[in-house]
Amino acid sequence: MRFTLSWLKEHLRTDASLELISEKLTSLGLVVDKIHNKAEELAPFKICEIIEADKHPNADRLQVCRVNTGDEILQVVCGAANARKGLKVVLARPGDRIPSNNQILKVGKVRDVDSFGMLCSAQELLLEENSEGIIEVDQEAPLGESYAAWLGLNDPLIEIEITPNRGDCLGVNGIARDLSATGIGAYVPLKAETCKGLSPSPISLKLDREACPHFTGRVIRGVKNGPSPEWLQRKLRSIGLRPISALVDITNFFTYDRGRPLHVFDLDKLKGNLTVRLSHRGESFKALDGKSYALAEDMAVIADDSGVVSLGGIMGGESTGCEETTQNVFLECAFFDSIRTALTGRTLGILSDARYRFERGVDPTSTLPGLEAATHMILEICGGEASDIVEEGSIPYELSSITFSSSRVETLGGMKVNAERVHEILKSLGFDLHNKQDHIIVCPPSWRFDIEHEADLVEEILRVEGYDKIPSVSYGERPQQKPLAPFQERRFEVRDRLAARGLVEVITWSFVSQEEARLFGDVPDNLTLLNPISQDLSTMRPNVLPHLLSAARYNQNRALEPIGLFEIGPQFSDPTPQGQHMMAVGLRVGSLHSGHWSEKKRSVDIYDVKADALSILEMGRLTPQWDRTAPNWYHPGRSAALKLGQHVLGYFGEIHPHVIKAFDLKGPVVGFELFLDRLPLSKKKSTAKPKLDLSPYQSVERDFAFVVDQKVAADSLLKAATKADPSLIDQINLFDVFEMGDGKKSLAIRVRLQPKDHTLTEDEIQAVSQKIISLVAQNTGGVLRQ
Numbered sequence: 001m002r003f004t005l006s007w008l009k010e011h012l013r014t015d016a017s018l019e020l021i022s023e024k025l026t027s028l029g030l031v032v033d034k035i036h037n038k039a040e041e042l043a044p045f046k047i048c049e050i051i052e053a054d055k056h057p058n059a060d061r062l063q064v065c066r067v068n069t070g071d072e073i074l075q076v077v078c079g080a081a082n083a084r085k086g087l088k089v090v091l092a093r094p095g096d097r098i099p100s101n102n103q104i105l106k107v108g109k110v111r112d113v114d115s116f117g118m119l120c121s122a123q124e125l126l127l128e129e130n131s132e133g134i135i136e137v138d139q140e141a142p143l144g145e146s147y148a149a150w151l152g153l154n155d156p157l158i159e160i161e162i163t164p165n166r167g168d169c170l171g172v173n174g175i176a177r178d179l180s181a182t183g184i185g186a187y188v189p190l191k192a193e194t195c196k197g198l199s200p201s202p203i204s205l206k207l208d209r210e211a212c213p214h215f216t217g218r219v220i221r222g223v224k225n226g227p228s229p230e231w232l233q234r235k236l237r238s239i240g241l242r243p244i245s246a247l248v249d250i251t252n253f254f255t256y257d258r259g260r261p262l263h264v265f266d267l268d269k270l271k272g273n274l275t276v277r278l279s280h281r282g283e284s285f286k287a288l289d290g291k292s293y294a295l296a297e298d299m300a301v302i303a304d305d306s307g308v309v310s311l312g313g314i315m316g317g318e319s320t321g322c323e324e325t326t327q328n329v330f331l332e333c334a335f336f337d338s339i340r341t342a343l344t345g346r347t348l349g350i351l352s353d354a355r356y357r358f359e360r361g362v363d364p365t366s367t368l369p370g371l372e373a374a375t376h377m378i379l380e381i382c383g384g385e386a387s388d389i390v391e392e393g394s395i396p397y398e399l400s401s402i403t404f405s406s407s408r409v410e411t412l413g414g415m416k417v418n419a420e421r422v423h424e425i426l427k428s429l430g431f432d433l434h435n436k437q438d439h440i441i442v443c444p445p446s447w448r449f450d451i452e453h454e455a456d457l458v459e460e461i462l463r464v465e466g467y468d469k470i471p472s473v474s475y476g477e478r479p480q481q482k483p484l485a486p487f488q489e490r491r492f493e494v495r496d497r498l499a500a501r502g503l504v505e506v507i508t509w510s511f512v513s514q515e516e517a518r519l520f521g522d523v524p525d526n527l528t529l530l531n532p533i534s535q536d537l538s539t540m541r542p543n544v545l546p547h548l549l550s551a552a553r554y555n556q557n558r559a560l561e562p563i564g565l566f567e568i569g570p571q572f573s574d575p576t577p578q579g580q581h582m583m584a585v586g587l588r589v590g591s592l593h594s595g596h597w598s599e600k601k602r603s604v605d606i607y608d609v610k611a612d613a614l615s616i617l618e619m620g621r622l623t624p625q626w627d628r629t630a631p632n633w634y635h636p637g638r639s640a641a642l643k644l645g646q647h648v649l650g651y652f653g654e655i656h657p658h659v660i661k662a663f664d665l666k667g668p669v670v671g672f673e674l675f676l677d678r679l680p681l682s683k684k685k686s687t688a689k690p691k692l693d694l695s696p697y698q699s700v701e702r703d704f705a706f707v708v709d710q711k712v713a714a715d716s717l718l719k720a721a722t723k724a725d726p727s728l729i730d731q732i733n734l735f736d737v738f739e740m741g742d743g744k745k746s747l748a749i750r751v752r753l754q755p756k757d758h759t760l761t762e763d764e765i766q767a768v769s770q771k772i773i774s775l776v777a778q779n780t781g782g783v784l785r786q
Contacts (some may be wrong), residue, residue, distance in 0.1 A: 047150060193373045508569070548567060638653050703735075709745075
């Protein structure tokens with residue numbers, strides 16, 4: 001937000017110095033970014049007059065000009081189309097620094113003709129963002145005087161940073177109100193302007209309140225749209241705006257003076273009446289910036305019988321824009337929804353002063369006062385006759401109240417402020433106060449959307465009084481640090497375990513883009529942020545894997561290998577506390593190789609991430625079951641779910657090829673997910689290892705090969721065999737798998753029997769063997785391979 005010191009003093013009667021005003025602004029939270037003094041920066045650039053303008057002998061588009069500086073005559077080569085004899089212009093001499101490129105001007109030759117200076121454009125002096133041709137100075141301007149001083153630019157320009165909740169300070173009037181509360185000056189209230197209509201409005205309105213809650217406007221006939229008065233042009237130039245015409249300059253003035261955007265339509269270019277509605281997909285709109293935009297659905301637009309003529313709260317249309325010949329206008333002042341305006345602007349990529357204010361919040365009660373004040377200025381500057389006001393909808397504002405006690409400033413903010421000063425500050429900021437016995441009822445003003453609780457009121461008082469006045473309080477004895485809760489300890493233990501397995505921890509955002517979120521299941525609407533910091537972070541993440549995949553791609557694009565990452569953090573199924581799950585998620589990509597000559601390079605596989613996941617479960621001495629019910633972002637034939645009874649503890653497996661393709665990764669890519677908040681906590685924590693119990697009796701090993709159907713999982717066969725005699729069977733391993741064709745396969749297992757109280761006889765061994773064969777047949781349909 002930019003404004004000049006003199007502009008500020010139109011709303012604030014003060015004798016305070018610029019330094020004090022700057023200090024108070026920063027203290028209020030309106031941080032001063034820069035203070036420019038254009039008169040000092042542009043002092044070397046003088047007013048001169050072109051007394052001759054001849055064609056360049058060696059170039060068609062250049063002229064050789066002789067200019068009178070008041071002291072001497074200089075020759076300057078100029079390429080501007082508007083350079084002509086008798087024109088007063090701005091001259092830069094050799095040795096002057098040009099603001100636009102920060103280069104020092106030198107005497108030079110342009111196509112073999114000497115040039116002893118440069119005739120400047122407004123863009124080169126950073127007085128306008130864009131300009132055509134050189135500056136044309138008023139003929140009454142004195143030769144040799146500094147152009148900046150003559151233009152009145154000896155008025156310091158202040159630039160402040162505005163936080164998203166302070167839309168009321170996007171107008172000089174709101175800034176002055178805040179400063180008045182600090183006591184450095186008296187706030188000058190706005191005058192209540194009213195202009196009685198002299199005829200009915202020939203334009204009627206049709207309003208969709210979803211597109212615009214409140215819309216007002218009126219016709220003004222017989223206006224003269226010439227250049228705006230010099231005072232208005234200087235005011236706009238001082239903040240870097242280019243004066244265009246009286247009508248446009250008036251709307252720009254109210255945008256910066258009161259934070260109240262307006263728009264003026266050329267009435268004679270409108271086709272029929274106006275409709276304020278939501279756009280339809282496929283509609284197009286050519287804006288005042290000369291660009292055409294394809295509109296999506298549900299954008300707030302103003303339309304006539306020919307189609308869309310304005311994008312509500314953002315930018316008007318080229319087809320109904322005002323020109324020098326404009327005689328009749330329709331002045332619009334409306335309130336548009338901040339969220340819809342922000343989404344529309346981001347979708348179309350339009351950033352305008354109107355959008356910047358509406359998306360941060362414009363005072364909903366300023367619609368009619370803004371229309372009346374702008375009408376008054378148009379009639380004063382451009383003349384004409386105003387019609388009655390047409391109004392549709394209602395002001396979207398309900399008075400709220402907060403119960404507040406002055407003592408809360410000390411208990412919440414640590415600063416003691418007496419009740420009289422508290423009341424004075426709140427009244428200065430526009431709050432209404434109603435005294436009760438032991439408290440007050442505070443009603444926030446319509447322009448302060450961010451005041452909802454008593455803590456907000458405490459913050460208002462603290463920032464006005466100054467945070468630097470909060471007294472320092474020394475600590476007493478440092479409180480003893482509380483021990484970590486078991487679930488907190490487990491997170492540190494999981495980090496250590498995964499790091500020991502060669503994975504690197506990453507910390508990423510808890511938000512993802514909607515496109516990435518949809519790759520990991522359905523995303524409820526309530527996970528979408530209303531005001532995301534960027535479109536790539538618009539959704540609360542339903543899964544941690546997207547950011548790990550992005551990090552893996554970043555590393556893979558830089559030829560880093562091996563890639564092993566993990567993160568411990570939340571994912572969300574809904575925005576409630578119950579919908580948040582603490583996860584441990586890991587990812588391995590590409591190949592594994594230690595770099596030692598004796599070790600061969602190999603690709604990562606699901607057994608790597610299975611071992612990663614089981615290493616965490618082993619911490620709680622958990623022995624989970626698994627089945628093939630992993631979600632669809634895993635490969636259906638190379639993944640599994642880990643379960644404890646009916647409770648899903650997590651998943652592991654190879655990432656689905658379509659997800660790998662979406663993230664532009666080169667496989668293989670494998671990962672695991674564990675729900676840490678579903679893992680049971682250990683009741684006792686002991687570092688003592690259990691006593692080693694070795695048997696003095698000889699163990700026995702027997703091999704079995706079973707023929708089973710292709711779909712039978714090896715794990716189900718191992719479980720069935722274990723049931724034969726759990727106390728005797730010490731170990732079962734799968735050591736061979738053979739595909740036999742015809743839907744059959746052979747699974748070979750090795751069973752180790754370990755007796756504890758005697759040596760096994762052959763009959764006992766045979767009995768256990770027969771029981772294993774029988775149980776495998778019952779549970780899997782497997783038969784011994786012959």
